[in-house]
Amino acid sequence: MSAPSVLLVTRHAPYGASLARSALDAALAAAAFDRPPTLLFLGDGVLQLLPGQDASGIGTRSHRRVLDSLPLYGIDTLYVDSQALAGHDLTAADLPPGARPVDDAAIRALLAGHDHILGF
Template sequence: MKSMLIISRQAPWSGPGAREALDIALAGGAFDLPLGLLFLDDGVFQLVAQQQPTALQQKDLTANLQALSLFGVESLYASARSLQERGLDSAALNLTVDVLDDSALTTLINRYDQVLTL
């Protein structure tokens, strides 16, 4: 079975990309596909606690994020550079992720058979 890395690059309020990435991860997890989820660029904003998406007429992604482990999606990663550039502290995130530097990100991406970027 081929492994897949889903790279989520969109903020939760910038369009459907963030929700679509989570939906794909949850569906893949339900079918026991070996997959990982990487939060990169503005995608790291999905990990911020206490968001108020209804103010922007968006749906809250918190429940979807929390469901990832229930669906067997436990390989979660975030870019250290993306967090730093956006002033986010990895200790304050609402999900436990492995924070990786650029070198480790390259190794991670090369480890998967397929890579899907949203």
């Protein structure tokens, strides 16, 4: 019997609330128990993937270091809403390695193809 699949959906910008960081922490926790989840970034969540983030001005650490460490935990692909990218005037070139823009049909397939979905 295979382990249940988990999709983590993050919709929030990286700073200002703890939800974005909670999604990353949940991903690391799942991976630590040999259950690497799938991550899907929707809406303002795509802003978490931008390079050059400096959160020192608001007294917190950048999420970028955590994102860069995800492949070490078996999380190699990040799915990114292509409409949200366009809405923020971003392209795939603005994303880290392993980030894959997906359209609405692919998002629906991701949602339908997992046993558990956690939204952040």
